[in-house]
Amino acid sequence: MSTGILPAERLDALIGELWAAGYTVIGPVREGGALLYDEVRGSEDLPVGLVDRQEGGRYFLEPSGDGRFFGHTVAATPWKRFLDPPRRRLWRAERRNGQLHFLVETEEEVRFAFLGVRACDLHGIRIRSAVAEAGPEPDEALLDRRRSALMVAVQCTRAGGTCFCADLGTGPAVDLPADLVLTELLEDGPHRFLAESRTEAGAKILQRLSLGPAGEVDRAAAARAVAATRRTLAERSPRLEREGLRELLYRQLESPLWDEVAGRCLSCANCTLVCPTCFCSAVEDVTDLEGARLERWHRADSCFTAEFSQIHGGPVRASTRARYRQWLVHKLAYWSDQFGEPGCVGCGRCITWCPVGIDLTEVVRDLRRREAEESGERER
Amino acid sequence: MAQRKPRLAVFKFTSCDGCQLSLLDCEDELLAVAERVEIAHFLEASSRVLPGPYDIGLVEGSISTPAQVEEIRRVREACRLLVTIGACATAGGIQALRNAADVAEYQRLIYPAPEQIRALERSTPVADHVAVDFELRGCPIDKGQLMELLSALLNRRCPRLARHAVCVECKARGAVCLAVAGGGPCMGPVTQAGCGALCPAHGRPCYGCFGPKENANVDALVHWWRHVQGVERAQIAAQLQNFNAAAAAFEDAARRLEGEK
Numbered sequence: 001m002s003t004g005i006l007p008a009e010r011l012d013a014l015i016g017e018l019w020a021a022g023y024t025v026i027g028p029v030r031e032g033g034a035l036l037y038d039e040v041r042g043s044e045d046l047p048v049g050l051v052d053r054q055e056g057g058r059y060f061l062e063p064s065g066d067g068r069f070f071g072h073t074v075a076a077t078p079w080k081r082f083l084d085p086p087r088r089r090l091w092r093a094e095r096r097n098g099q100l101h102f103l104v105e106t107e108e109e110v111r112f113a114f115l116g117v118r119a120c121d122l123h124g125i126r127i128r129s130a131v132a133e134a135g136p137e138p139d140e141a142l143l144d145r146r147r148s149a150l151m152v153a154v155q156c157t158r159a160g161g162t163c164f165c166a167d168l169g170t171g172p173a174v175d176l177p178a179d180l181v182l183t184e185l186l187e188d189g190p191h192r193f194l195a196e197s198r199t200e201a202g203a204k205i206l207q208r209l210s211l212g213p214a215g216e217v218d219r220a221a222a223a224r225a226v227a228a229t230r231r232t233l234a235e236r237s238p239r240l241e242r243e244g245l246r247e248l249l250y251r252q253l254e255s256p257l258w259d260e261v262a263g264r265c266l267s268c269a270n271c272t273l274v275c276p277t278c279f280c281s282a283v284e285d286v287t288d289l290e291g292a293r294l295e296r297w298h299r300a301d302s303c304f305t306a307e308f309s310q311i312h313g314g315p316v317r318a319s320t321r322a323r324y325r326q327w328l329v330h331k332l333a334y335w336s337d338q339f340g341e342p343g344c345v346g347c348g349r350c351i352t353w354c355p356v357g358i359d360l361t362e363v364v365r366d367l368r369r370r371e372a373e374e375s376g377e378r379e380r
Numbered sequence: 381m382a383q384r385k386p387r388l389a390v391f392k393f394t395s396c397d398g399c400q401l402s403l404l405d406c407e408d409e410l411l412a413v414a415e416r417v418e419i420a421h422f423l424e425a426s427s428r429v430l431p432g433p434y435d436i437g438l439v440e441g442s443i444s445t446p447a448q449v450e451e452i453r454r455v456r457e458a459c460r461l462l463v464t465i466g467a468c469a470t471a472g473g474i475q476a477l478r479n480a481a482d483v484a485e486y487q488r489l490i491y492p493a494p495e496q497i498r499a500l501e502r503s504t505p506v507a508d509h510v511a512v513d514f515e516l517r518g519c520p521i522d523k524g525q526l527m528e529l530l531s532a533l534l535n536r537r538c539p540r541l542a543r544h545a546v547c548v549e550c551k552a553r554g555a556v557c558l559a560v561a562g563g564g565p566c567m568g569p570v571t572q573a574g575c576g577a578l579c580p581a582h583g584r585p586c587y588g589c590f591g592p593k594e595n596a597n598v599d600a601l602v603h604w605w606r607h608v609q610g611v612e613r614a615q616i617a618a619q620l621q622n623f624n625a626a627a628a629a630f631e632d633a634a635r636r637l638e639g640e641k
Contacts, residue, residue, distance in 0.1 A: 032583060033561035036554065057604065059561045076556060086552040266597045268569035269544060273551035284540050289412045289527070291535045300552060305544035306594045320595055355547075355559040355569045356604040 001197040004211025005218055006182070008191035011043040011069060014152075015115065017205050023113035023150055026082055028075045034059055035075040037082070040115055047072055054161040054348065057357025067191060070184050073160030074118055074347045078276040080128055082112055083145045086273075086300040090283070093294040107141060113150040119171030120163070120345040122153055122178060124276025130339060131279050150201055153178035157225040159232040162348030164361060166233035167240045170345045173226050180205060183222035194222040239361040240346065241368070246333040252367045253325070261363055262321035264356055269302035271350035271358075272327065277343040280308060303327050328360055386435035386534065388413075389421035391455050393441030393448050394475055394503060398520040399466035400424050400440050409527055416534055432458030436533060442468040444475060444503040456510035463529065464506045467519040471591050472626030474519075476503040479626055480634075503626065514539065517572055519589040519623040525574050542573045543594035546586050550577035558585045565605050567619055570596040570629070588622055592629035599633055613637065 006014060018025045019041075027040035030047045040046060051064040052072040064071040092103040117125070129146050132139035156163075156172040165171030174181045179202030183194040194214055197203040272278040282301035287294050301308050304323045309316035317323045335343035344360075351359045390400050404425060406413065413419075420430035437459030443452055456462055464470050472479070478486060479502045487494035506512055516525050525541065532539035542548070546568035550557065558580050559566040567588030568580060574590050592598070598620070605611040620634040 032556045033558075033563065034556040036556065038554075057560055057608070059557075076561070077551075077554060081554060086554075263597075264600045264603075266545070266569040266600055267595050268547045268593075270547050270551070270557065270569070273548065285537065286528070286540075287531050287535045287537065289409065289416050289531050289534060300548075302544070302548065305542075305548070307542060307544065318595075320597065353557055353560050355557070355566070356600055357608070 001199070001203045002206055003194065003196045003214045004206055004209070005214050006193040006195045006209065006211055008067070008069070008184075008193065010209070011046075011193070013209055014195075014205070015040060015042055017208050018113040018115070018150065018152070021113075021150075021205065023111050025113045025115055026079075027115035028070070028072060030061070033061060035061070035072055036077050037075050037079060037114075043069060046070075046116075051158070052160060054163075054352040055357070056162065056351050056359050057354055059352050066186060068157075068184055068186070070116055070154045070182075071158060073156060073158065073163060074121060074349060076274065076349070076353065078274060078347075078349065079114055079117065079121055079125055080276055080279075082114075083125065083149070084128065084132075084139075084142050084279065084300075088141075088298045090296045090298050092296075095292045095294075109148075110145070111148045111150070112145065113152060115152045116154045117151050117178065118154060118156055118347070119174045119176070120165040120168075120347040121276055122151065122174065122176045123168075123170040123345045124347065125151075126176060127277045127339070127341070127343060127345065128279060131277070134338075150180075150205075151178040152180045152182065152202075155181065155183045155222070155226050156229045157184060159229050160348060160352075162351040162359075163233065163346060164237070164239040164348060165346035166230060167238050167242065167361075168342065168344060168346040172229040172233065178202070183225060185218065185221045185225065187224075188217050188221045192218070194218050240344070240364060242342070245342070245364065246336050248364070248368055248371065249329045249333040252371060253329070255367055255370065257363070257366055257370065258321045258325045261324050261358065262319065264358055265320050265324050266356060267304045267320040267323055268355060269304040270353050270355060271360075272302040272304060273300060274349040274353045275331075276345060276347060276349070277331075278302070282307070303330070328363060331360075332364070385416065385418040387420040387430070387433075388417040388436050388438070389432070389434035389459065390419075390424070390438045391421070391440070392423070393439065393452065393469070393506070394444040395441030395466065395468040395473060397424060397440070399469075399516075399518075400438070402465075402521050402523050402526055403438070406523055406527060413530060417530075434459045435461065436530075437462045439464050439469050439506055440466055442472045442475060442503045443506060443509055444500055445498050446500060447498070449500075449509060452506060452509050461513045461533065462506075462510065463514045463516065464512050465516045465521050465526070467517065467589060467591060467623040468503075469506045470515045470517055470627075471505050471624040472503045474623055474625070476626035477621060478503060479631075480621075505626065514541065516541070517574055517590040522574050522576065524576070544573055545569050545593045546571045546573050546575065546577050546580065546590070549573045549575070550580050553577050553581050555581045558583070565609070565611050565615065565619055570598050570601050588619060588624060588630070591624040591627045596629040598629050599636065602633055602637055 025040045028035045029038045046069045132142040153174040177198045179199045181196045197206045306315040331343045529539045566585030568586035571588045572590040572593040620630045
């Protein structure tokens with residue numbers, strides 16, 4: 001479609017155009033010691049000059065030393081918070097004169113513009129939407145929110161400490177049709193963005209900004225910035241080797257390693273709640289004291305809670321071992337059986353936001369190593 | 381035929397009264413409660429006492445004297461459904477800190493006439509003495525949970541009293557995880573939800589006042605604090621030996637921490 005150069009000082013104009021086009025703009029904002037996604041009214045809301053340091057169970061922000069708006073990587077919360085809100089009322093009923101009257105919930109129509117979506121998160125949104133589409137009862141509410149949303153992607157010019165998108169082919173370059181793709185540039189010219197539109201909606205926004213043309217220098221600088229990120233990722237690769245992954249997990253379902261991980265796992269559910277693709281939910285009924293009003297709510301749940309697998313007589317997965325194994329094997333193997341790809345995009349959130357730093361890629365590497373050692377011993 | 385209103389009774393054992401005060405604090409809902417139930421025994425609210433049996437008994441406080449051991453049995457017999465409210469009733473309360481100490485010595489230090497004191501060696505939860513139907517955790521309990529419980533019982537449905545971690549509520553609120561983002565040792569991952577992540581949402585790591593979550597892996601969290609985050613042993617002990625010092629998962633972890641010395 002079209003390409004242009006957006007000077008850094010005109011980022012506000014872009015944000016303004018998005019609001020003017022009727023979108024609620026959501027982007028990275030600083031909240032205490034971390035970055036979250038929340039409403040962005042202007043560029044001053046963005047975490048300018050801050051980078052995130054992420055490792056297993058640890059996160060902190062520090063000055064970047066430059067004026068980048070998007071020098072950080074993925075924020076703490078995934079975008080699913082907006083597409084699939086953690087609490088949502090499904091319907092209400094009232095008892096009047098002994099009769100129950102059902103009131104269908106009508107949702108306030110919000111069109112989101114997601115500003116600063118990373119390549120991995122675009123894949124996360126795609127995978128989460130595929131789950132919503134699957135089966136006899138598609139989640140139309142989620143799909144409507146997704147369809148009406150505008151994606152302003154940002155290419156990663158830095159790899160986060162727990163990122164491993166390259167292993168899953170989900171980044172760092174934006175390869176999905178986002179509406180707009182920005183690459184933030186500091187080299188070979190003033191602070192600016194290479195802006196590309198990849199859809200009609202994106203092209204319209206760019207048109208209204210009447211940007212100057214992008215030159216070869218800008219394209220080359222953008223390519224170099226993303227290539228640098230790719231090199232960082234390649235140096236630590238493979239953190240998660242996809243070759244034979246599904247089969248490895250199926251062979252190792254009874255590995256003693258699951259017990260060892262369960263010894264460290266808190267079954268607190270944080271990994272699932274920050275995962276862009278985890279979708280488990282619960283449905284709850286609420287009544288008032290008089291029994292005159294009833295509400296049915298949908299809320300985010302997790303395979304790490306006992307209630308999640310509760311049936312008559314107790315939970316199916318009572319132990320943390322069973323819960324962790326279910327989560328990991330579902331994410332990396334059962335998901336592939338159902339959807340032809342794993343449910344992981346390599347964003348690293350589950351590693352960073354695990355309060356005790358459990359790294360799923362390390363668990364998989366340990367399973368692989370032990371299997372290799374065992375087969376080596378047998379051959380000897 | 382007019383249905384008889386269910387009878388509600390509130391009993392107090394060793395406690396600060398804060399949890400039964402939560403019922404009086406339900407200002408907006410209090411009239412609705414009074415319309416739906418007959419408040420038959422609630423000394424903090426009224427000196428009018430109706431004899432049992434009662435349909436719902438809310439019990440606050442731990443069992444810490446020989447007389448209370450007898451009294452809780454009478455209360456149990458008088459109540460069709462018995463609900464313990466608060467950290468004292470569900471886990472022995474802050475007074476259970478004495479469980480790991482010499483009670484006689486405490487009495488000598490504090491009371492001018494210690495021989496007048498009839499206290500048990502240990503402050504224990506109500507469930508150690510009689511069968512309990514439902515538990516509301518917290519120091520104090522959450523008003524919303526109390527209303528949910530009463531509403532569920534009055535409408536004959538199962539109350540929503542989650543046993544998962546505070547983290548689930550923290551994430552639902554969209555709060556930043558203090559445990560990971562430099563907020564200090566947070567009890568959230570091993571503490572039962574129900575408060576709506578009140579403290580973490582205000583920038584203060586969880587104190588653990590709702591007691592251990594189901595399947596709490598306290599040792600793993602303690603290990604992380606000590607060996608990765610370098611948290612002082614005394615600070616960890618203070619986190620564990622708090623409102624729910626006698627809750628098994630916290631008490632055992634505190635004992636193991638002590639044994640590591």
